[in-house]
């Protein structure tokens with residue numbers, strides 16, 4: 001093998017995390033190939049669609065410094081490319097004031113001096129018209145939160161990667177990963193050898209990790225992405241100052257319902273569940289159960305009176321959940337030059353540029369620039385299946 005055949009890094013999976021990792025590696029002049037099983041762009045993973053929420057409203061303190069940096073990195077990418085990726089809308093957080101999730105989120109924001117506006121039942125409709133604050137709920141607005149233009153962000157990261165000399169091979173599923181000082185990665189079209197490998201394959205993580213003797217406690221969920229028609233066009237538009245929103249707790253199974261102002265489809269507003277149905281990533285469209293849409297219909301009728309309570313468009317996406325809903329950002333327990341970014345648990349997009357930086361640092365044998373202890377594989381202990 002000549003050195004010209006040897007990559008510094010092979011990144012497997014070109015969703016948001018793999019695309020930003022590849023970009024970060026290329027910025028450091030590392031010879032990198034990004035492998036993707038589907039033709040790009042595609043809608044079969046977790047990163048497709050036009051929008052995602054970005055926020056600092058988190059329950060856990062450890063996400064706050066990460067989000068500070070993530071915002072900076074998104075802004076830096078916007079400056080470098082001239083592409084608009086973020087729009088500030090604010091995020092309305094609603095929940096029972098005595099519930100754990102709401103209390104913790106508010107306390108963490110206050111402790112970390114995250115700009116917020118508390119809303120009472122008295123002043124709620126003056127700030128947020130056309131929303132009925134659910135009975136027994138309190139609300140606050142995370143002022144700096146907003147929308148990320150997701151599809152555009154992915155394209156920007158991949159374009160930048162290619163501009164720096166990075167190679168993307170799509171329609172090339174990885175079928176083999178052979179660990180070693182030089183890792184051998186096999187696809188239907190070829191063999192790649194690299195000093196390090198980063199595995200960012202979303203819902204397919206355990207399929208690919210099986211080739212390295214490791215299984216993580218991940219659960220893949222099929223999520224329905226529902227869009228609802230405005231009775232009066234423009235009512236829930238960001239131009240009319242309608243924010244993103246999250247319900248931390250609700251009646252019955254109305255748990256963590258969230259929404260974004262009208263954007264993808266003119267006149268339609270995205271309102272979805274944050275819980276879904278367990279699925280196989282290759283069979284995700286086969287599940288016909290409709291309880292999740294029924295929950296949303298009741299919520300829309302009660303809380304968003306300006307929407308027709310019947311979804312106009314329903315799309316599909318996937319969450320890959322860990323038991324504690326925190327990510328996996330770590331080196332492989334038996335092979336330190338294989339790095340894993342997995343289990344983004346339905347909230348990983350906003351961290352994309354930072355995850356890319358951290359996975360790049362791990363792959364280059366560096367000390368990561370944030371404390372990654374909440375994201376270590378060892379936290380699962382009893383739950384890891386390993387043939388190591």
Ligand SMILES: Cc1cc2nc3c(=O)[nH]c(=O)nc-3n(C[C@H](O)[C@H](O)[C@H](O)COP(=O)(O)OP(=O)(O)OC[C@H]3O[C@@H](n4cnc5c(N)ncnc54)[C@H](O)[C@@H]3O)c2cc1C
Nearest residue numbers: 013015016017037045046047053174202317344348349350
């Ligand atoms: C409906 C929905 C709403 C969300 N909302 C938000 C939000 O508002 N804010 C937020 O921050 N996050 C949000 N998220 C979460 C966020 O989108 C995900 O955490 C993130 O997209 C995960 O990215 P990924 O790169 O890990 O996975 P993916 O995007 O799925 O990328 C993995 C890639 O690996 C490829 N791959 C798999 N196996 C192989 C193989 N063998 N060979 C080669 N390639 C392979 C796949 O085809 C895929 O392209 C949401 C997710 C969903 C589904």
Ligand SMILES: O=C(O)[C@@H]1CCCC=N1
Nearest residue numbers: 053055258274346347348
């Ligand atoms: O990560 C986020 O901010 C959102 C919140 C609602 C559900 C999915 N992700």
